[in-house]
Amino acid sequence: MTATKNERVFTVTGQDWDDLTDEIREAKDERIVVNMGPQHPSTHGVLRLILELEGETVTEARAGIGYLHTGIEKNLEFRTWTQGTTFVTRMDYLSPLFNEAAYVFGVEKLLGITDEVPEKAQVMRVLLMELNRISSHLVAIATGGMEIGALTVMTIGFRERELVLDLFELITGLRMNHAFIRPGGVAQDLPAGALEEIDSFIRLMKKRLREYADLCNANPVFKGRLEGVGYLDLEGCLALGLTGPILRSTGYPWDLRKTQPYSGYEDYDFDVITWDTADAYGRFRIRLAEMWESLRIVEQAAKRLEGLDGAPVMVADKKIAWPARLAIGSDGMGNSLDHIRHIMGESMEALIHHFKLVTEGFRVPPGQAYAAVESPRGELGAHVVSDGGTRPYRVHFRDPSFTNLQATSVMAEGGMVADVIVSIASIDPVMGGVDR
């Protein structure tokens, strides 16, 4: 403990909470300011919370962010449009395919090729995004459970997420940071055996997803911690710009996949899940039910892919389509030997074409576009500006975690300090997306 002019500063390093409370008991003042984070297991990465407490009641809560700022938007301006997917996929690291999709939809809008993207690429994008929604919601539920002491929810959540990541590894070559959705289509055709793997995944998940409902839905401890916590009504959501499960927990069925369909979502049969309690429990139930809906979409997408064997996955325009056919090996994505043989041994023109497109990139007509997708956390928007060059002039991401985190104060203030954790978990912020 150190003393400054009017205040006393305590440094709590762990397992010394009793010392702190003993010290505070002597003091007449009940008001303490607690700095939580940025390195704390319950703050979802490097989020910093500054809490002012009167006893156990939170009178003021402020969130401090920026600890994971990596300048991705600035870096994008120095790389080609295709290389951009490699950057944006690293923003919100729990939903990389949504970042890629939002960015790519913006670029395609500027190129004017939205309708020319082949059907198989569109279906594969939907398939990957919905698998990603499942893995992201699993982490939300798993970490949210862990933070209130439900460790089994955490272990089984990460167990199932691993299955999704295995599928990603099979299809894209990487478990995370895929850079797989590219302007004009996707990087690679579906590998052999992928549909069978997806099929067995769906069958397994239909059994496993029930476990979460059995463990949590009617569990009195779980409900006691979540019900009525982190309340925010529809008006508050819209004023603060909140979207995704938080908005749907107020009973408003706003889902961009239904209202402003992209990538052919209008062709799939699924429901928008809502709840009417506007609290953390409702958001949990929405995420749980949305995984079932995602599973339905994955099932339909896989069925469509059966009939699209051998169909193109990249736009036909050779001035945009990535020339290299990549191969997926045990160590990720790499060069295709067939393609190397073609450009190095058979065709000078193919080599020039490859060189021009891969090093210089394609030009995007000047203008600006805004493309939004329904990410697991809400509206993920990409504002893409081109000056007609081979590199983005400016790309800004409207990340739902960033916007939703503004609700920390309204959700936490007036409640108990233990409920702050539940509120934050129900927002499900991913700091990679918040700080970019």
Add this chain to the structure above:
Amino acid sequence: MSADTPRQARGEAADTGMFGVHGTGDTSGYGGLVRATPAPDRASDVAVPPYGGWFDEVADALAGAAPEVVIHRGEITFRVRREHLLEVLRTLRDGLRFELCSGVSGVHYPTDTGGELHAVYHLLSMTFNRRVRVETSAPEEDPHLPSGVSIYPTLDWHERETYDMFGIVFDGHPGLTRILMPDDWPGHPQRKDYPLGGIPVDYHGATIPPPDERRSYS
């Protein structure tokens, strides 16, 4: 206006880039070509009424602010003067039910003399399922825009981010401080004349030189 200006301004040679990359860090092989950076939506792009569909309804409601209308790739942009910004946002929210503001995004056009710093707002009407974009600008010498927090509270953090990255001062913001960069960071990183990398960092009283100056690879 090329990205290496500050480096040269510091009296250093321009070709000290990391890993042999010279000048702008351009990996395209065409870094020697200096191309003009015209502001997108040039004056020739300004659309004339009728715009078609619901665009006219919104444009008529905003006629008082005399916006320039740009329609590109099916999206409508209203370019307004900064003194009309709040009036336009309020009309869109109250009169036309644009309930959700997706935030503000800054863009820096060094060649757009008198309005180098642009702020772009994306608004969504959930009632009518419509999106519009409102764009306004401020000169670098007087980088002030009115804050929209009183109309869309969600703009709080978004305006802080735009201030942090572009140095646009939003007058009337309840607490305009940096949000992503450290509080004492000099400069605004997303401006076009701010280099990528090459910035020494102060940390706990020590100065860490940029990576390309820490050791020599030659």
